[in-house]
Amino acid sequence: MDILRFATAGSVDDGKSTLIGRLLYDSKAIFEDQLEAVERTSRDRGTEYTDLSLLTDGLRAEREQGITIDVAYRYFATPRRKFIIADTPGHIQYTRNMVTGASTADLAIILIDARKGVLEQSRRHAFLTSLLRVPHLVLAVNKMDLVDYSQERFEEIREEFTAFASKLNVSDLTFIPISALNGDNVVSRSQNTPWYLGTSLLHHLENVHIASDRNLTDVRFPVQYVIRPQRANDHAFHDYRGYAGQVAGGVLKPGDEVVHLPSGLTTRIASIDTFDGPVEEAFPPMSVTLRFEDDIDISRGDMIARPNNQPHVAQELEAMVCWMADGIKLTPRSKLSIKHTTRTARALVRDLHYRLDVNTLHRDEEATSLGLNEIGRVSLRITQPLFVDDYARNRQTGGFILVDEATNGTVGAGMVLDAS
Amino acid sequence: MLQRDYTTSQLDVLEAEAIHIMREVAAEFERPCLLFSGGKDSIVMLRLAEKAFWPAAIPFPLMHVDTGHNFKEVIEFRDRRSVELGARLIVASVQDSIDQGRVVEETGRRASRNRLQTTTLLDAIEEHEFDAVFGGARRDEEKARAKERVFSFRDDFGQWDPKNQRPELWSLYNARIRKGEHIRVFPLSNWTELDVWDYIRREGIEIPSIYFAHTRKVFERDGMLLPDSEVVQRGDDEPLFEAVVRYRTVGDMTCTGAVQSPAATVEEIIEEIAATRITERGATRADDRSSEAAMEDRKREGYF
Ligand SMILES: Nc1nc2c(ncn2[C@@H]2O[C@H](COP(=O)(O)OP(=O)(O)OP(=O)(O)O)[C@@H](O)[C@H]2O)c(=O)[nH]1
Ligand SMILES: [Mg+2]
Numbered sequence A: 001m002d003i004l005r006f007a008t009a010g011s012v013d014d015g016k017s018t019l020i021g022r023l024l025y026d027s028k029a030i031f032e033d034q035l036e037a038v039e040r041t042s043r044d045r046g047t048e049y050t051d052l053s054l055l056t057d058g059l060r061a062e063r064e065q066g067i068t069i070d071v072a073y074r075y076f077a078t079p080r081r082k083f084i085i086a087d088t089p090g091h092i093q094y095t096r097n098m099v100t101g102a103s104t105a106d107l108a109i110i111l112i113d114a115r116k117g118v119l120e121q122s123r124r125h126a127f128l129t130s131l132l133r134v135p136h137l138v139l140a141v142n143k144m145d146l147v148d149y150s151q152e153r154f155e156e157i158r159e160e161f162t163a164f165a166s167k168l169n170v171s172d173l174t175f176i177p178i179s180a181l182n183g184d185n186v187v188s189r190s191q192n193t194p195w196y197l198g199t200s201l202l203h204h205l206e207n208v209h210i211a212s213d214r215n216l217t218d219v220r221f222p223v224q225y226v227i228r229p230q231r232a233n234d235h236a237f238h239d240y241r242g243y244a245g246q247v248a249g250g251v252l253k254p255g256d257e258v259v260h261l262p263s264g265l266t267t268r269i270a271s272i273d274t275f276d277g278p279v280e281e282a283f284p285p286m287s288v289t290l291r292f293e294d295d296i297d298i299s300r301g302d303m304i305a306r307p308n309n310q311p312h313v314a315q316e317l318e319a320m321v322c323w324m325a326d327g328i329k330l331t332p333r334s335k336l337s338i339k340h341t342t343r344t345a346r347a348l349v350r351d352l353h354y355r356l357d358v359n360t361l362h363r364d365e366e367a368t369s370l371g372l373n374e375i376g377r378v379s380l381r382i383t384q385p386l387f388v389d390d391y392a393r394n395r396q397t398g399g400f401i402l403v404d405e406a407t408n409g410t411v412g413a414g415m416v417l418d419a420s
Numbered sequence B: 001m002l003q004r005d006y007t008t009s010q011l012d013v014l015e016a017e018a019i020h021i022m023r024e025v026a027a028e029f030e031r032p033c034l035l036f037s038g039g040k041d042s043i044v045m046l047r048l049a050e051k052a053f054w055p056a057a058i059p060f061p062l063m064h065v066d067t068g069h070n071f072k073e074v075i076e077f078r079d080r081r082s083v084e085l086g087a088r089l090i091v092a093s094v095q096d097s098i099d100q101g102r103v104v105e106e107t108g109r110r111a112s113r114n115r116l117q118t119t120t121l122l123d124a125i126e127e128h129e130f131d132a133v134f135g136g137a138r139r140d141e142e143k144a145r146a147k148e149r150v151f152s153f154r155d156d157f158g159q160w161d162p163k164n165q166r167p168e169l170w171s172l173y174n175a176r177i178r179k180g181e182h183i184r185v186f187p188l189s190n191w192t193e194l195d196v197w198d199y200i201r202r203e204g205i206e207i208p209s210i211y212f213a214h215t216r217k218v219f220e221r222d223g224m225l226l227p228d229s230e231v232v233q234r235g236d237d238e239p240l241f242e243a244v245v246r247y248r249t250v251g252d253m254t255c256t257g258a259v260q261s262p263a264a265t266v267e268e269i270i271e272e273i274a275a276t277r278i279t280e281r282g283a284t285r286a287d288d289r290s291s292e293a294a295m296e297d298r299k300r301e302g303y304f
Helices: A016-026 A032-044 A060-065 A092-102 A120-131 A151-165 A201-207 B010-028 B040-053 B072-085 B094-099 B117-127 B193-203 B266-275 B280-284 B294-301
Strands: A002-010 A072-077 A081-087 A107-113 A136-142 A173-177 A225-227 A242-246 A257-261 A266-273 A287-292 A303-305 A312-323 A335-340 A343-356 A375-388 A399-403 A410-417 B032-035 B062-066 B089-093 B132-134 B151-154 B182-185 B214-221 B224-227 B241-246
Touching (some): A002 B010, A016 A072, A016 A081, A016 A107, A016 A201, A081 A201, A092 A120, A107 A120, A120 A136, A136 A201, A225 B010, A242 B010, A287 B010, A335 A410, B010 B040, B010 B182, B010 B193, B032 B040, B040 B072, B040 B193, B062 B117, B072 B089, B193 B266
Parallel strands (some): A002 A081, A107 A136, A136 A173, B032 B132
Antiparallel strands (some): A072 A081, A225 A242, A242 A287, A257 A266, A257 A303, A266 A287, A312 A375, A312 A410, A335 A399, A399 A410, B214 B224
């Protein structure tokens, strides 16, 4: 059984949390005590129906305000797949938490309230999912019960969204009319939408093909930790020196010729070790330990690749940055700490080329700063070379975070462009 | 040519993720420690730590916050396992905190040392200057836990601020803190109860005997079966009886309930859990029942 990670997105009150509650409930992933607690709270508040959003809105403040503030992670499994759900907030103030939830997603469900149509926040989230290269997108037109399950309304929204999406990088887009509250087309196809010929949402989640979303072509192994046993009486491993990490791309095999960066020295993989014994190959997302035939000085933050397929060694970076700080702004000359794979360095913002208006995708080249939840294209200079790929090619070796050195807060998420 | 599709099973994905998290902590922090209670989640976490650093030893000590009200089978297991691994075990004792006047023992029938543990834990973190503390909590356990990051920042009072968590993107964890602050790290964040059991079966991991069906003298309170023990106060209206039970979670004896179950092997436990309709904390933990936000409130104060 494999794992599908998906995130919900969309504007406030479009029904994201209710949908997750519905999926969990209908797939029998809700336990009796959880349901009882939710029923009790709904009753206490005078809600006539069981408010399924309470299943994921777990914080006191969220339940008091009836909104989602931070991502909730929930889990369920069907005989076909295990699902990890990130239920993200729709409120613009909490966009950074939406970005947190979407960064690891294989699929995003953007909800739209059928009465309201495509809103600014729907466009913002669609843009962010495409920027984060979430490979599969579902547009769920929700609250169909409130528009009499009208096919016409569904088609209108589909057209409007398709027009917007044509300006984004969306490779796989599916439209489904649903009612999260009543369960139409969530787990099984609904009789209320005879005109809809597609599958239910759950059926789609169970069957969407994700195996080929990983990069199995470009060998990338960021060295995370050097393993040198120092048990005094352990002669068997006295000279052991292994390089531990999680494979970020490609397939590695013993005997393969590899290159070490930054040195540029080549060697061969002597063995791929794990606690359970050596393995014949390693690929994403395996965590393994490599040993090499030659003695090379290798430390955390270094990269292993293939001599004929190397990442870019860059001290100057072009990137899209999503700024996530309250208060502090990103401006030219900002100095920040940058973490990319296992390497941490300092970054200087050399230039802010433009700020993006997520509604129109207009580039404002006059912009002089990025504030909370704003997105723009920047040039960075890094104190040490980083080993990067285009984010579009590899999310692991193309993504980085920016940390403010005064507050230690994570203030930016970056995606490498035009690595060359 | 046959095309290999390089799929990975869910347990392999979860294991790889947890190992990555543990190595990240070992690389980025000066003084990490791993909370080891002898319960199933921390036992799995310990196995993952073994795997992450093999053939080297686990590069950090283990710590247990001992309420003095723990099951003896679990304490024996804890001690034996630490010795087998050659790991240093630090025991932080709630009794010591009481003796030193740091906390005051609750009184009455429902007295529990559960909440007192937070002070003992935070004092120990401060005393040993730990900057990263591994916990075995899972997001599927409880609705406040479902909100927590893998690297969860704690201020110098050990507090969690759920409304102001650091964004956490991809698998890039922000390890920067100031002196006195620390990070709670949850490598099992994405595991479910069933994943933990499937892993215990797959790896053939030993667990304390109280997880398996056994005959025990118990009494009923609030629909939970509490054990007969000198540390649990029982009223005259709470008669003892013998039952075949097992534990789904192991915590403090005063607030951890047993479930009636004939499951005597890991396979039988997995079957039982796959069919159950009640969450593990709902079935067994009095500490979560006190109010709707009981866990969130305790976590804000610095609880596990
Ligand atoms: N009639 C109807 N109401 C719905 C449907 N889905 C959700 N709602 C209601 O819409 C309101 C908002 O739902 P939530 O699930 O909290 O919305 P959300 O998108 O999670 O909101 P945020 O997380 O705060 O952005 C609640 O009152 C729901 O009961 C639907 O399909 N039909
Ligand atoms: Mg919500």
